[in-house]
Amino acid sequence: MSMEKGVSIGDFNVKEQTQWCPGCGDFAIVAALKGALAELGIKPHQTVIASGIGCSGKSPHYINTYGFEGLHGRALPLASGIKLANHKLTVIAMGGDGDGYGIGAGHFVHIMRRNYDITYIVHNNQIYGLTTGQASPTTQLNMKTKSTPYGVIELPFNPLSLAILGGATFVARAFAGDLPHTKEIIKAAIKHKGFALVDVLQPCVTFNKLNTYEYFRERCYKLEDHDKTDAKKALEKALEEVESGYKKLPIGIFYQVERETYEEKLPQLAKEALVEKKLETDISRALEKLM
Amino acid sequence: MKYIFKIGGQAGAGIMSAGRLLILCFSRAGYNVLGYPEYPSLIRGGHNAVQVKVSEGEVRAPEPKHDMLIALNQDAITFHLPDLKEEGVVVYDEHLKCDKGYGVPFSKIAMEEGDVQMKNTVALGSALALVNYPFEIFENVLRDHFGGRKGEEVAERNIRAARRGYEYVKEKGWKHREIKPLSDKRKVIITGNQSIALGAIKAGMKFYAAYPMTPASSILHYLAKVERDFDIIVKQTEDEIAAINYALGASFAGVRSMVGTSGGGFSLMVETLGLAGLSETPLVVVVAQRVGPSTGMPTWTEQGDLRFVLHASQGEFPRAVLAPGDVKEAFLLSAEAHNIAEKYQMPVILLTDKFLSESVFSTEAFKEEVKLERGEVVRETAPQEGRWKRYAITESGISPRIFPGTPHGMHVATSYEHDESGFSSESFVMRVKQVDKRARKVEKLLEETPGPKVYGEGEIALITWGSTKLPSLEALEILKEKGKSAKVIHNTHIYPFNKKAFLEALGDATPIVVENNSTAQFAGYLREQCLIAPKAILRYDGRPFFAENIAEGVERIMKGEEIAVVKEQRDVEYYYPYRFR
Ligand SMILES: Cc1ncc(C[n+]2csc(CCOP(=O)(O)OP(=O)(O)O)c2C)c(N)n1
Ligand code: SF4
Numbered sequence: 001m002s003m004e005k006g007v008s009i010g011d012f013n014v015k016e017q018t019q020w021c022p023g024c025g026d027f028a029i030v031a032a033l034k035g036a037l038a039e040l041g042i043k044p045h046q047t048v049i050a051s052g053i054g055c056s057g058k059s060p061h062y063i064n065t066y067g068f069e070g071l072h073g074r075a076l077p078l079a080s081g082i083k084l085a086n087h088k089l090t091v092i093a094m095g096g097d098g099d100g101y102g103i104g105a106g107h108f109v110h111i112m113r114r115n116y117d118i119t120y121i122v123h124n125n126q127i128y129g130l131t132t133g134q135a136s137p138t139t140q141l142n143m144k145t146k147s148t149p150y151g152v153i154e155l156p157f158n159p160l161s162l163a164i165l166g167g168a169t170f171v172a173r174a175f176a177g178d179l180p181h182t183k184e185i186i187k188a189a190i191k192h193k194g195f196a197l198v199d200v201l202q203p204c205v206t207f208n209k210l211n212t213y214e215y216f217r218e219r220c221y222k223l224e225d226h227d228k229t230d231a232k233k234a235l236e237k238a239l240e241e242v243e244s245g246y247k248k249l250p251i252g253i254f255y256q257v258e259r260e261t262y263e264e265k266l267p268q269l270a271k272e273a274l275v276e277k278k279l280e281t282d283i284s285r286a287l288e289k290l291m
Numbered sequence: 292m293k294y295i296f297k298i299g300g301q302a303g304a305g306i307m308s309a310g311r312l313l314i315l316c317f318s319r320a321g322y323n324v325l326g327y328p329e330y331p332s333l334i335r336g337g338h339n340a341v342q343v344k345v346s347e348g349e350v351r352a353p354e355p356k357h358d359m360l361i362a363l364n365q366d367a368i369t370f371h372l373p374d375l376k377e378e379g380v381v382v383y384d385e386h387l388k389c390d391k392g393y394g395v396p397f398s399k400i401a402m403e404e405g406d407v408q409m410k411n412t413v414a415l416g417s418a419l420a421l422v423n424y425p426f427e428i429f430e431n432v433l434r435d436h437f438g439g440r441k442g443e444e445v446a447e448r449n450i451r452a453a454r455r456g457y458e459y460v461k462e463k464g465w466k467h468r469e470i471k472p473l474s475d476k477r478k479v480i481i482t483g484n485q486s487i488a489l490g491a492i493k494a495g496m497k498f499y500a501a502y503p504m505t506p507a508s509s510i511l512h513y514l515a516k517v518e519r520d521f522d523i524i525v526k527q528t529e530d531e532i533a534a535i536n537y538a539l540g541a542s543f544a545g546v547r548s549m550v551g552t553s554g555g556g557f558s559l560m561v562e563t564l565g566l567a568g569l570s571e572t573p574l575v576v577v578v579a580q581r582v583g584p585s586t587g588m589p590t591w592t593e594q595g596d597l598r599f600v601l602h603a604s605q606g607e608f609p610r611a612v613l614a615p616g617d618v619k620e621a622f623l624l625s626a627e628a629h630n631i632a633e634k635y636q637m638p639v640i641l642l643t644d645k646f647l648s649e650s651v652f653s654t655e656a657f658k659e660e661v662k663l664e665r666g667e668v669v670r671e672t673a674p675q676e677g678r679w680k681r682y683a684i685t686e687s688g689i690s691p692r693i694f695p696g697t698p699h700g701m702h703v704a705t706s707y708e709h710d711e712s713g714f715s716s717e718s719f720v721m722r723v724k725q726v727d728k729r730a731r732k733v734e735k736l737l738e739e740t741p742g743p744k745v746y747g748e749g750e751i752a753l754i755t756w757g758s759t760k761l762p763s764l765e766a767l768e769i770l771k772e773k774g775k776s777a778k779v780i781h782n783t784h785i786y787p788f789n790k791k792a793f794l795e796a797l798g799d800a801t802p803i804v805v806e807n808n809s810t811a812q813f814a815g816y817l818r819e820q821c822l823i824a825p826k827a828i829l830r831y832d833g834r835p836f837f838a839e840n841i842a843e844g845v846e847r848i849m850k851g852e853e854i855a856v857v858k859e860q861r862d863v864e865y866y867y868p869y870r871f872r
Contacts (some may be wrong), residue, residue, distance in 0.1 A: 081536060
């Protein structure tokens with residue numbers, strides 16, 4: 001494919017073997033991200049991927065950029081700190097649905113208010129993969145899992161509607177079974193200035209026998225003629241899965257608006273990145289003020 | 292000359308700001324001053340007090356008795372009159388009941404001048420008149436305090452109210468000793484927390500993240516105020532877990548970063564502390580102790596978290612623990628913490644407590660040079676086969692860092708055990724290599740870790756860490772008067788611990804640890820590190836030691852007690868004063 005500004009997808013390859021179950025949706029997400037970065041001409045050394053813990057959290061190991069596989073649920077604050085320290089980098093956060101919508105949900109709510117220029121890719125497999133198949137916040141009602149042998153009795157979490165209402169400036173969903181489309185969505189998310197959520201429907205072929213590739217193929221359809229700037233319409237689309245009894249799952253960009261980023265609001269970052277500032281500091285005036 | 296004021300009143304009546312104004316009156320006239328605040332964990336309905344100690348000599352710790360009580364409500368009289376020195380004086384709001392001292396219509400004057408809230412200013416005017424202190428000094432302090440922020444009119448109104456309080460006393464001819472300005476030399480007045488903040492700024496800290504928690508919050512407040520002056524970023528996050536992860540991310544990206552909290556918030560940070568250790572990411576964590584466990588007594592002092600910070604987080608990883616004992620140490624150790632964190636790529640915990648963090652001390656401006664040692668950082672590297680070896684096995688244990696944005700330096704930091712390039716690994720051989728590599732950093736750090744500071748000499752060694760240094764130094768003077776020779780061995784570098792230097796400092800003196808907790812944690816730590824069995828003087832009711840407590844404790848121990856616990860004879864309570872009405 002294209003080789004803008006001398007960056008090719010090969011630059012993002014690593015020599016290590018990927019270690020996901022054959023057929024896992026995670027492969028496509030990583031491939032889509034590599035393709036998106038390459039096509040946008042973003043250099044590997046100018047990219048940092050921060051992830052949580054889970055099958056999904058392993059992604060940074062399989063992409064040749066800077067990476068930080070942090071703690072379960074903490075990808076977002078980790079990515080935020082990296083962004084504030086050096087806002088010139090392309091910062092991507094990645095994790096699972098348990099990671100981001102369960103244990104890390106508090107961070108998810110607050111990062112949207114701040115609108116850092118960060119892309120957040122959630123590998124939403126509706127199950128806890130790495131811990132061998134317990135219910136997650138997005139597991140469907142009545143589904144039996146190892147931790148819910150009688151079926152889930154809690155409603156599934158709807159990340160898209162929360163993001164639209166919560167202040168995210170880019171809200172999208174992709175399906176890992178459609179790699180080219182996923183890549184286009186991720187590209188748009190990275191290009192978007194502000195916080196971008198890409199929730200990727202990701203089949204877990206080992207532990208989720210309900211939400212399979214066929215399941216999604218039957219239900220997913222691409223958003224067309226949709227006004228992305230209209231929050232009400234976006235919300236309507238986000239709720240369509242619920243209202244249709246999970247028979248219709250729209251994918252694409254639900255919502256996209258412009259808002260000043262957190263970084264842009266900081267005069268400290270107007271000239272150089274925080275990491276570029278000199279360490280030597282004169283505190284004599286501050287001491288005088290304490291006299 | 293030494294003079295001790297105690298100001299007491301209802302929570303919300305401006306007692307704390309009155310304390311600050313009084314301190315400035317004397318710190319701007321050449322005096323050494325200490326302001327020690329006591330307040331409960333509520334905004335209204337409780338009792339507040341502040342002790343202001345003024346002296347020509349060194350001031351270090353609060354005292355049990357005061358020369359003047361400035362009482363703004365009846366509780367202040369109930370609570371603090373018993374601690375008035377025999378020859379002391381009380382000045383109180385006229386309508387209160389008091390068998391001693393002078394009543395001045397604080398509230399009435401304040402009301403007549405337009406705002407009853409100014410009764411604290413009136414009271415200060417009267418107090419300063421009693422010691423015949425020049426009014427102009429107070430006038431200037433008020434002008435600076437109110438003028439800038441709140442506008443000239445508020446300043447002038449306060450000055451008018453203060454002058455009326457001052458003149459009321461003068462006209463009556465009331466007097467109590469005399470404090471004369473010593474010089475027009477101004478001292479810096481600073482809290483332990485502000486000193487920590489400035490030490491970090493001096494060391495090039497550019498990113499601070501926190502979630503409010505007493506007694507660490509004033510670091511956040513101060514840094515937020517000076518954020519733009521110093522071109523740094525200060526972030527209040529949604530919780531402490533976020534705070535430490537923000538700081539870790541910023542540090543990974545190459546910025547000197549710090550977080551500050553108290554025990555409860557630190558509990559939430561613990562998992563990430565281990566991540567900093569394993570991923571070898573520098574990080575400075577300020578832990579300002581308060582009375583625990585759980586919410587405990589949030590606004591009171593304790594040193595109960597020593598063992599917690601020494602061992603916090605699962606697994607074994609290198610860390611450093613530093614504990615300042617005064618504002619100068621707070622400044623210097625805060626700066627040093629950043630050097631250690633980066634040089635040795637490990638988390639450094641700066642352990643302070645409410646007494647040091649929130650008390651106000653006068654000091655000469657910090658003029659010390661602060662070294663900036665970033666350790667091994669690679670700024671450029673050639674293309675290589677595979678990933679950059681961020682965790683290369685080295686003799687020193689230190690593997691050079693490289694920051695994101697540097698070409699060819701791509702690697703992954705991870706919370707998993709890993710190989711030299713950071714790739715997750717469960718290799719038995721690599722596991723042991725990485726554990727040993729990280730451990731070597733502590734050995735190396737120990738080589739440059741100073742021993743304790745020794746003050747005085749004698750057969751009794753008062754062993755301190757953190758703020759118990761201050762009352763212990765004062766206790767030396769009392770012990771001397773009683774004909775006992777003692778020294779203070781003060782420990783700032785808690786982990787790693789230079790036991791050789793400690794044992795040398797101890798010599799054959801009798802070791803007595805002085806600490807604000809109930810289980811003698813540092814005594815136990817010394818037992819483990821140095822195979823000695825120190826005795827201990829403990830106080831864990833929420834107050835710092837008075838020097839007298841320590842001198843008495845020494846006597847009790849000399850008479851055979853192993854552990855001398857300090858207990859107040861007379862109870863008061865700031866949280867629910869109604870109990871005493
Ligand atoms: C604090 C903490 N609690 C629990 C775990 C165990 N754990 C690891 S991954 C995981 C859940 C994984 O599910 P998800 O986040 O959806 O990611 P997936 O593996 O499905 O990609 C859990 C509970 C942990 N690592 N840390
Ligand atoms: S367990 Fe599921 S999510 Fe994890 S690698 Fe296998 S298929 Fe993928």
